[in-house]
Amino acid sequence: EKISNGIEAIWLKIKTRGSQSLEVMTLYRPPGTDTDADTCLLENIKEISSRPDVVLMGDFNAPSIRWNDLQAQSSKFSFDHRLLKTTLEALFTQHVFVPTRARGGQQASCLDLVFTKDPDSIDEVHCLPPLGRSDHAVLSWEYGLYSVPSAINETRPNLWRGDFCKIKAEHFSQFFQSVFTREAVFIPSSYETTGVPLIQDMLFQEVAVFEKLKSLKACKSPGPDEIPAKLLLELAQELAKPLPFLCQKSFDTGILPTDWKTAHIAPLHKSGSRAFASNYRPVSL
Numbered sequence: 001e002k003i004s005n006g007i008e009a010i011w012l013k014i015k016t017r018g019s020q021s022l023e024v025m026t027l028y029r030p031p032g033t034d035t036d037a038d039t040c041l042l043e044n045i046k047e048i049s050s051r052p053d054v055v056l057m058g059d060f061n062a063p064s065i066r067w068n069d070l071q072a073q074s075s076k077f078s079f080d081h082r083l084l085k086t087t088l089e090a091l092f093t094q095h096v097f098v099p100t101r102a103r104g105g106q107q108a109s110c111l112d113l114v115f116t117k118d119p120d121s122i123d124e125v126h127c128l129p130p131l132g133r134s135d136h137a138v139l140s141w142e143y144g145l146y147s148v149p150s151a152i153n154e155t156r157p158n159l160w161r162g163d164f165c166k167i168k169a170e171h172f173s174q175f176f177q178s179v180f181t182r183e184a185v186f187i188p189s190s191y192e193t194t195g196v197p198l199i200q201d202m203l204f205q206e207v208a209v210f211e212k213l214k215s216l217k218a219c220k221s222p223g224p225d226e227i228p229a230k231l232l233l234e235l236a237q238e239l240a241k242p243l244p245f246l247c248q249k250s251f252d253t254g255i256l257p258t259d260w261k262t263a264h265i266a267p268l269h270k271s272g273s274r275a276f277a278s279n280y281r282p283v284s285l
Contacts, residue, residue, distance in 0.1 A: 006029075006030050006033050006034075006037055007027060007028070007029050007030070007033060007037055007040075007041050008027065008028050009025055009026065009027035009028075009058075010025070010026045010027075011023070011024075011025050012024040012025075012026075016145055019145050019146055020052055020053050021053065022053045022054075022055065022143070022145060023048070023051055023053060023054045023055070024054075024055045024057070025048065025054070025055070025056050025057070025058075026057055026058050027041075027056075027057075027058035027059075027060075028058055028059050029041060029058070029059065029060050029061050030061065031061045033061075033079070038079045038082065042082055042083065042086045045083075045086055045087065045090060045092075046086060046089075046090055049090035049091065049092065049117070051117075052117065053117070053118075053121075053145075054116070054117055055114065055115070055116055055143065056092065056114075056115040056116075057112070057113065057114040057115065057139075058112065058113070059111050059112050059136065060083060060111065060112075060113050061111055062079060062080040062083050062084075062111070062113075063080070063109035063110065063111060064078070064080040064081075065080050065083070065084050065110070067094050067096065067097050067110065067113075068097055068268075068269070068270065068271070069268070070084065070088065071084075072084045087115060091117065092115040092116065092117065093115065093116050093117070093118070093119040094113055094114065094115050095114045095115075095116065095122045095124075095125045095141070096110060096112060096113050096114050096125050096139065097110070097269075097270075097271045098110065098127055098271065099137075100112040100127060100136055100137045100139065101135055101136045101137070102135060102137075103135045111136070112136060112137070112139055114139065114141065116143075119274070120144070120274070121143055121144050122141050122142070122143055122144075123141075123142065123144075123273050123274060123275055124141065124272060124273040124274070125139055125140070125141045126139070126140045126141065127139060128140055171277055172265075172267050172277055172280065172282075173265075175277035175278065176265065176282045202248075202251050203248070204243075204244040204247040204248045204251070205244060206240050206241060206244055207240075209239075209240045209243050209244050209247070210236055210237065210240035213232055213233065213236035213239060213240060213243075214233065214236050216229045216232055216233055217229060218230040218233055221266075221285045222285070223262075223263060223264065223285055224259065224262050224263065224264055225259070263284040263285060264284070264285040265282045265283070265284060265285075266282070266283050266285055267280035267281070267282060267283075268280060268281050268282075268283045
């Protein structure tokens with residue numbers, strides 16, 4: 001079936017015993033597709049995002065998206081940027097992070113993508129050698145379907161009461177601490193200051209603080225204070241008045257407030273199986 005001009009798709013519904021049907025959409029979007037066709041495709045993606053068990057996969061020809069850090073290296077009007085924005089807003093998870101197409105003399109790129117609504121439904125996507133003369137890798141994965149028993153014959157632990165978010169957080173915390181390198185604490189008995197320029201005084205000016213606030217990116221995540229960067233941007237003129245006094249006090253006393261040294265640590269998936277903490281890296285927010 002043709003979704004729109006040039007874009008082809010196959011829609012399947014897989015029925016299994018004891019669980020919901022799995023709906024699978026496989027599509028091909030050729031490069032250079034016109035804007036109207038792309039808009040139609042993105043509208044279809046929004047529409048199917050409301051379905052519980054759905055897999056969306058195929059060759060999207062969107063090479064400028066970096067799926068590891070969810071950034072599109074193209075203009076906000078390009079298909080790549082619009083695809084990333086649409087799938088994130090629809091709460092889709094994309095599971096392919098390695099190049100899937102390579103041709104001699106050209107840069108390898110990630111064109112073939114797999115989206116699901118449940119991030120835990122696919123553990124890892126494996127890239128296999130191409131078939132025949134194709135220059136696209138074969139993708140292989142297992143999709144977890146959970147059956148619902150018709151009757152409970154024995155007493156089992158009520159796993160739904162488990163605080164799995166807390167368990168995951170503690171597991172990541174233990175792993176990140178295990179790989180953290182603690183530097184040796186060395187306090188010299190004396191300091192050699194000959195020939196070293198010293199800062200006699202420092203004055204924090206309102207104009208400089210204002211410029212720093214205005215240079216913040218509105219999309220940045222908030223820190224432990226939960227104050228979004230967009231709010232700091234909007235109130236830059238007002239905040240530029242009291243903040244220099246706080247900075248000046250910190251500099252004059254040589255004390256850095258504890259809250260300024262605190263950050264939220266978020267795990268960012270690198271590659272490989274999502275079931276292993278070693279495949280994540282910590283990011284300070």
